[in-house]
Amino acid sequence: MDLKQSNKILKQFAEIVKKQQAVRPISPKEKLKVGIDLGTSSIVLAVLDHDDVPLYGAFQYADVVRDGIVVNYIDSVKIVKKLKLQAEEKLGIELTSACGAIPPGTGETAQKVVANVINDAGFLAHTIIDEPTAAARFLKLEEGSVVDIGGGTTGISNFKNGKEIAVFDEPTGGYHMSLVLSGAKKIPLAEAEILKRETSDEREIFGIIRPVAEKMASIAKQYVVLNEAAPILLVGGATNFEDFVPTFSKVMDHPVLRPEYPQFVTPLGIAMFD
Structure with missing residues (x-):
């Protein structure tokens, strides 16, 4: 990689x-x-x-x-x-x-x-x-894990010697962030989805949806192969928040990497x- x-x-x-x-x-x-x-x-x-x-x-x-x-x-x-x-x-x-x-x-x-x-x-x-x-193919990942956080699901694939050894999926993603934001702000879901993309209010918004990110990290921790030599890579548009990687790393107790433009x-x- x-x-x-x-x-x-x-x-x-x-x-x-x-x-x-x-x-x-x-x-x-x-x-x-x-x-x-x-x-x-x-x-x-x-x-x-x-x-x-x-x-x-x-x-x-x-x-x-x-x-x-x-x-x-x-x-x-x-x-x-x-x-x-x-x-x-x-x-x-x-x-x-x-x-x-x-x-x-x-x-x-x-x-x-x-x-x-x-x-x-x-x-x-x-x-x-x-x-x-697909994400691992682009990243040329030979060994490690990809955590792909989409709008509705979080997918996890583990690789060893260039081959996929396990793949998992859980129903939590960016859509669930929007649901939490919608409830906290008392605004329609469509407005919450737009607000979620506003970088000017990023810290406040992430503060509201942090529990969802922590839940995602807890789920991923159950499935990834935790090995110092095997990287964990976060991809997907829902990971664009500045504090997303530190939050994931803390919950997983393992370094996490995120490519630029993860979407x-x-x-x-x-x-x-x-």
């Missing part, structure tokens, strides 16, 4: 998403890789070249998934189709296949639904994998499987 190199790629991808432009002209003969990350709060599309170099990326906030399960099929398809068309316009090439992902343990039905969303949006769904495994780790890993 080379976290410095991973952070460099993540920073580049974040700039690509911000600019909404392809990084270079694309040949019609090029074989591109596409990843679709259907998240609880957003849908991310990532496009890589044959060597896994990011070429294009985009996302749209969405409320179509709950606890890792697609609950609004029609809107999911509409958003993915929209992101596909935008990407094809910027790249000047048709995108034919894509990979998707699901939280571990959500079952064959969830896998089929994600594949159907991708297919109905105009792609050929190539592979559906579990999210923490883009899994989408890039998903695309690498296409």
Whole structure:
């Protein structure tokens, strides 16, 4: 694992998403890789070249998934189709296949639904994998654990000698942070979700949702392999709070690392499987 190199790629991808432009002209003969990350709060599309170099990326906030399960099929398809068309316009090439992902343990039905969303949006769904495994693929993790905190679930994958040895999933994530924030502030859930992203009030907000983060850390501690030589990596947009890593490290009593732009780790890993 080379976290410095991973952070460099993540920073580049974040700039690509911000600019909404392809990084270079694309040949019609090029074989591109596409990843679709259907998240609880957003849908991310990532496009890589044959060597896994990011070429294009985009996302749209969405409320179509709950606890890792697609609950609004029609809107999911509409958003993915929209992101596909935008990407094809910027790249000047048709995108034919894509990979998707699901939280571990959500079952064959969830896998089929994600594949159907991708297919109905105009792609050929190539592979559906579990999210923490996708994150580990991007991070080139040979040994250690990935804790992928999504909107509705927390997925944990353990690796040894480059192989996944165990994978787990628990129903707690960013959505549950929003629920706590909504109750504390006495505001609608949709407003709490927006407020959660406000960096100007980050310390106050994290103070309210800290118990949720501590619960996530307690859950992860049950499943990860605690070994000084094996890193624990946090990914997922819900981990963006400044105090998230120290809180996790304290509860787990083990050093925890978080890549830059953790919300883009899994989408890039998903695309690498296409």
